[in-house]
Amino acid sequence: MSENLKTIRELAEELGVSKKKIHYQVSKLDTDLIQRLDGTIYLDKSAISKIKSSIGYTSSVELDTSGIQNRHVLDSLLDTEKNKLIDEKSEQISYLKEQLNKKDDQLSIKDEQIKSLVEIQNQTQNLLDQQQRLALQDKKLLEEYKSEIKELKSLNIPKQGSGKDDSIPKESSSKNRVKEPQNKKWWHFGRRM
Structure with a gap:
């Protein structure tokens, strides 16, 4: 054909x-x-x-003539878009850097808080140790006092076989004796029976 x-x-x-x-x-x-x-x-x-x-x-001949003009337009559009994209990414980077700095500041604050809490914990542990030592000393002193009290009680126990109670003070017993002779008449002392 x-x-x-x-x-x-x-x-x-x-x-x-x-x-x-x-x-x-x-x-x-x-x-x-x-x-x-x-x-x-x-x-x-x-x-x-x-x-x-x-x-x-479109054929390649048509592309050659109009392609050059289109290419310049496309290149300028691409440059514009590339610049916009670069600007956006730069803004994102600066925002992320700000956020990172904030996080770093927060981390340093948290580190300080942790450090102070560790110090408080150590102080609390020392106070608890001191309290336990003092409680142990108190217990030992209490036991010593109890043993001393037992020793003192053992010294004050009346002897068996004596009918009198040694717990009565001697002064009150001598007063009672003085009162008894007053009831008796004095001339009875010189008489012999």
């Missing part, structure tokens, strides 16, 4: 798309742009250009 005519498969391979996509585009075209021979569909230049435009395909 003619070089200007292409099959659906040839056009799909040339454009790098599937045959189904080309076949769908062909179904939207007018029948006068399509030629059928032996059950095969052939497309002419006008049909091919309409299919290319409908799928958004």
